Amino acid sequence: MRSLFSAKLYVVCLKKCRLTGIICGILLIVCNALLPLWDLLDTLAGSFTVTPVTVDRSLISAGLFLLLPLTAIMLLSAFFYLFRREQSDFYFSLPHKRLCVFLCMLAASFTWLWGAMLLSLLLDALLVLLNPSTVFSALPFLRTFGFFAxxxxxIGGFTSLAVTLTGTLLSACVVTLVLRYLVPILYGLTTLFLDELVPMLDRTKTWLRFFGPTYWLGWGAWGLSPQEDPTPSQHPVVAGMAIALYVLAAVCYCRRRSEMAEQSAVSRVLQQAFRCAFVLPVVLFAAFWLVVRKSVTGCIITLLFAAACFLVYELATVKNVRRALKTAPLFVLPVLCGALIAGGCYLTRELVFSHTYAPDEIESVRLYEVRQRGLFSSHSSSRVFEYEGPPMKLVFTGDAETLRLTSDALDECVRSFRESGEYESASKIHAVIRLRNGHTAYRVLLPSYAEQIGLMDAYEAAPESREVFLRLPQAEEIQSVTVTYTYLSYTDGTHTASAKIPAEDLEAFWTCYAAEYASADEETQLYVKKGEFTLQENRNHLLTLQITGETAQGTFRNQYCVPIPFKESRQYLLRLFPNE
Amino acid sequence: MIQAENVTMKFDDFVALNQLNCSIPDGCVYGLVGSNGAGKSTFLRLISGVYRPAEGKIEIDGHAVYENPDVKKQIVYIPDELYFLPQASMNRMAKLYAAVYETFSYERFTHLTQTFGLNPTVNINTVSKGMKRQAATILALAAQPRYLYFDETFDGLDPVMRNLVKNVIYNDVVERKATAIISSHSLRELEDTCDQLALLHKGGIIFESDIQNLKTSLFKVQVAFSDTYGKERFDGFEMLDYTQKGSVATFIARGDRDAFREKLEDMRPLLLDILPLSLEEVFLYEMEALGYAFKDVL
Structure with a gap:
């Protein structure tokens, strides 16, 4: 262990990074203090009284996004010696193992960065404490620190890998961007291709999804706000990816030849790879013009731009016109890659178009709509479920009408797209189609409004759907139940009171409620699960339950009614909350 | 002892060192001479653990140098292109050296700083090239390593400072039995400092010898006889070069000087002078004997 880390060397590295660390720290602290300071001054200056609310994470973390580019800058600065011969020789001549130098430099860099972040959050905490409109809570601060750390x-992993693979600052910056953004950009462009060429394909079920935001956590903070940070189960994946990057960077650092300083890459092969990766997104965009938009002009212009980028990058890195021109023919490589991707998408389109399914080929089908939320999406079972109901087990129906309408919708989509290249649709409905031959197809139906109504009516009326829809959550799946009592007073107007059912009474109440629900007729059950209720329907006394819970499929939130016929349940609640 | 066996170093297609074999004993001042691009700096970087050889091995006292902190802490390398921390003074650099070299002595550092007359609080990056070299030398000597490598260190130093640095290095070697390796492209610079010299050319050591031996093993003889004679009169003498103008013959001889004198005196010459050669002349004749034109080598 001694050979892996040296406290003295760590202190040396801390001092080496001091100037950059202080600058980054000042920027971070000042930028992140602006919003809470603004809020504080606004509150103090305002003449209105405010109800204090628990501090929101967006208040204390808006400026911390600056930490991400600052991390890259800090590491580029710390490892700048790899880009200069005399500095590289000096650090490699030190009597420490290379891995030790690498780890000490990393540790020093992150000490400055996270130290600045800690100071920033402490300052924000102070501002929050002074702010009469916010209530201090440690949890948002801890979560924010963890998230940004x-x-x-x-980001540090991408940067440290980039500096070990390159020998100049310019190429290190470019490679950092390539490592960080190439996959998301290629993913975005490929999905653009697929969305335009074959909108009927459910790409969230293809292998492509592993490079999307849900899985490829190299996207990092792309599209995320602190409210939407990765779920706790994704944190180990993000951390694991970061560790893998550092391990790779450490290996490259230890194997790096000192004489690579001032060369754009540690090998010619890597130099060519970086060059190709740099222009690949532009080439892909050129292919988009040609394949999707059928614009030869657009394609040519974009290709020329890509070629110019290719040449400029080479000129800037090798600093020799003759050598740069000699590598010009290698531009064919990214063009080939782009052609492969575009060609693959085109082939996929033909495959999807040629495979529409007759009703007798389909065994069962499941339909759902997808709600977009940032770049993360959640499924809702169907349009009937206004609230986020309990995530349904996969409700497949073999109802003949549903299968027929699904097949017709798919045929119509393909026909319309083949004829005009367009489609008219009110919405997108995802369909999981189980075929009689044992295969499963994932499609997106693009029905017109009338088709959508017909299809979803048939699906929801199918016995399997109805059965699941009418099912209540199990008691063990429920985490909390909040009762809301609303009544109309002709003198005072509408009154509302809420109370949470105590945990010790939850099971007993739910057993009673579920029993009354089970004995009710289907019409009453449908009413109970409707989710939206009026006072008039309930003779001006409305009892509703807001239920949250978790199943194997995920969390849910429902709203049910306690109608007048549910006498025992209503009595139970009256006993629990006599005053409300 | 520093041992290099069949060391080859390549930079892409360029072979900087080719199957180099070298053995540097402890406690000496070893000079590396060669023209630009001969491989001097490359060799120094190899034996200081900065580079890893493509082939062969480099060991100090039987232990590999590359990625070996225990060996590297006995080595301080002063390259031709110096590096100091940004905005660093000598004091700050001394702290860095003290952190990485356990044998660093602040006392020695202070003494040397005063000897050289440098201000340890000034930003080193703003001073002249010569003063930077002095600063680097002071830091290296204050670290008190067993092995000191100087890569063209005397460039940029004025003659007074050059002598001072040479003396300090020499005293350091004598007092602490350290080993100093000094590279230069000038023989004259190394002549009065080094114990041993090696000549590098195109990635290999083509000549290596103890300086004292070098200086005494070759000498110039001027002799004249009254009668007519030719080169055959000196058969049996080991000669590298022979010229005759009239009755005066001049030749470069190798061997024992006194024995030569005795033999020649027995031949009753009219004139006999045995003159020492400068190091440059020694190298000139030795190279020619090996088949190299001296001007092509240095």
Whole structure:
């Protein structure tokens, strides 16, 4: 262990990074203090009284996004010696193992960065404490620190790998961007291709999804806000990816030849790879013009731009016109890659178009709509479920009408797209189609409004759907139940009171409620699960339950009614909350 | 002892060192001479653990140098292109050296700083090239390593400072039995400092010898006889070069000087002078004997 880390060397590295660390720290602290300071001054200056609310994470973390580029800058600065011969020789001549130098430099960099982040959050905490409109809570601060520490760790991984693979600052910056953004950009462009060429394909079920935001956590903070940070189960994945990057960077650092300083890459092969990766997104865009938009002009212009980028990058890195021109023919490589991707998408389109399914080929089908939320999406079972109901087990129906309408919708989509290249649709409905031959197809139906109504009516009326829809959550799946009592007073108007059912009474109440629900007729059950209720329907006394819970499929939130016929349940609640 | 066996170093297609074999004993001042691009700096970087050889091995006292902190802490390397921390003074650099070299002595550092007359609080990056070299030398000597490598260190130093640095290095070697390796492209610079010299050319050591031996093993003889004679009169003498103008013959001889004198005196010459050669002349004749034109080598 001694050979892996040296406290003295760590202190040397801390001092080496001091100037950059202080600058980054000042920027971070000042930028992140602006919003809470603004809020504080606004509150103090305002003449209105405010109800204090628990501090929101967006208040204390808006400026911390600066940490991400600062992490890259800090590491580029710390490892700048790899880009200069005399500095590289000096650090490699020190009597420490290379891995030790690498780890000490990393540790020093992150000490400055996370130290600045800690100071920033402490300052924000002070501002929050002074602010009469906010209530201090430690949890948002801890979560914010953890979130940004994780993201900066990941960015640092990309940067440290880039500096070990390159020998100049310019190429290190470019490679950092390539490592960080190439996959998301290629993913975005490929999905653009697929969305335009074959909108009927459910790409969230293809292998492509592993490079999307849900899985490829190299996206980091792309599209995320602190409210939407990765779920706790994704944190280990992000951390694991970061550790893998550092391990790779450490290996490259230890194997790096000192004489690579001032060369754009540690090998010619890597130099060519970086060059190709740099222009690949532009080439892909050129292919988009040609394949999707059928614009030869657009394609040519974009290709020329890509070629110019290719040449400029080479000129800037090798600093020799003759050598740069000699490598010009290698531009064919990214063009080939782009052609492969575009060609693959085109082939996929033909495959999807040629495979529409007759009703007798389909065994069962499941339909759902997808709600977009940032770049993360959640499924809802169907349009009937206004609230986020309990995530349904996969409700497949073999109802003949549903299968027929599904097949017709798919045929119509393909026909319309083949004829005009367009489609008219009110919405997108995802369909999981189980075929009689044992295969499963994932499609997106693009029905017109009338088709959508017909299809979803048939699906929801199918016995399997109805059965699941009418099912209540199990008691063990429920985490909390809040009762809301609303009544209309002709003198005072509408009154509302809420109370949470105590945990010790939850099971007993739910057993009673579920029993009354089970004995009710289907019409009453449908009413109970409707989710929206009026006072008039309930003779001006409305009892509703807001239920949250978790199943194997995920969390849910429902709203049910306690109608007048549910006498025992209503009595139970009256006993629990006599005053309300 | 520093041992290099069949060391080859390549930079892409360029072979900087080719199957180099070298053995440097402890406690000496070893000079590396060669023209630009001969491989001097490359060799120094190899034996200081900065580079890893493509082939062969480099060991100090039987232990590999590359990625070996226990060996590297006995080595301080002063390259031709110096590096100091940004905005660093000598004091700050001394702290860095003290952190990485356990044998660093602040006392020696202070003494040397005063000897050289440098201000340890000034930003080193703003001073002249010569003063930077002095600063680097002071830091290296204050670290008190067993092995000191100087890569063209005397460039940029004025003659007074050059002598001072040479003396300090020499005293350091004598007092602490350290080993100093000094590279230069000038023989004259190394002549009065080094114990041993090696000549590098195109990635290999083509000549290596103890300086004292070098200086005494070759000498110039001027002799004249009254009668007519030719080169055959000196058969049996080991000669590298022979010229005759009239009755005066001049030749470069190798061997024992006194024995030569005795033999020649027995031949009753009219004139006999045995003159020492400068190091440059020694190298000139030795190279020619090996088949190299001296001007092509240095």
């Amino acid at each position: 994780l993201l900066s760790l990941q």
